[in-house]
Amino acid sequence: MVLRRQIARVRYEPADRIWLAALSWLVSRERRRKAFRGHPTALLAWHRQLIARKGRFTRHHRPGRPSTAPTVKQLVLRLARENSGWRHHRIQGELARLGYPIAPSTVWEILHAAGTDPAPQHSGPTWRQFLNPQAHGIIAADFLHLDTISLKRLYALIFIEHGTRRVHLAVVTARPTAQWATQLLNLDS
Incomplete structure (x- = not known):
């Protein structure tokens, strides 16, 4: 009866x-x-399944x-509510620091279920808006080299x-030294 139920391989039910x-x-x-040739691992696998089924029926x-x-x-x-600029990742990080391990997706779900926007837009200026007024006060310095027609290298x-x-x-020089560069940098500041 057992073998008749099987199609390809014998599979014993409990x-x-x-x-x-x-x-x-x-x-x-x-x-x-x-009759029951098998490997010890098959017996151990059957035992693990038996233990797993037993645990399944005892705990609800x-x-x-x-x-x-x-x-x-x-x-x-x-x-x-208290930190309107924080997004769900930041809230999750703060909770982790307080000892509440929770996933960012769970924080997002809690905020979404409460009707709070999980990722509010920042109310501050964009980078372009912030940097444009600052650009007038920014000066950059750079050393570069120039090659002349006579293949002479100049440093500027x-x-x-x-x-x-x-x-x-x-300043332009043909022979830059460490003292020359240090003197120029000290003039800059």
Whole structure:
């Protein structure tokens, strides 16, 4: 009956295993070895499955991820309310520092369920808006080399005004030394 139910390979169900174990005392030990050839790992796998099934029936729990504690949900909403510029990753980091390990996606779900925007737009200026007024006060310095028609190399110190994008040539020399560069840098400051 067991073999008729199988298509490709014999697969014993728990009830079949019980019957085979009960009837095995009728068969001699040597004939049993021939009939039930197997590897010890198969026996260990069967034992692991048996233990897993036993554990499944003794504990009753809901499948899936456990729900987040209400106190953690309240803390997430409070952090979002008090710090409107924080996004869900920042809130998750602060919770981790406080000892509440929680995923950023969970923080996002809590904020989304509460009707709070999980990733608010920053109210400050953009980088372009911030840097444009600062550009008039920024001056950059750079050393560069120039090759002449007679293949002579000259070294120059230039200054660039970011606001007007003007280049100012400060000093040119054919033989730069460490003292020359240090003197120029001290003049700059």
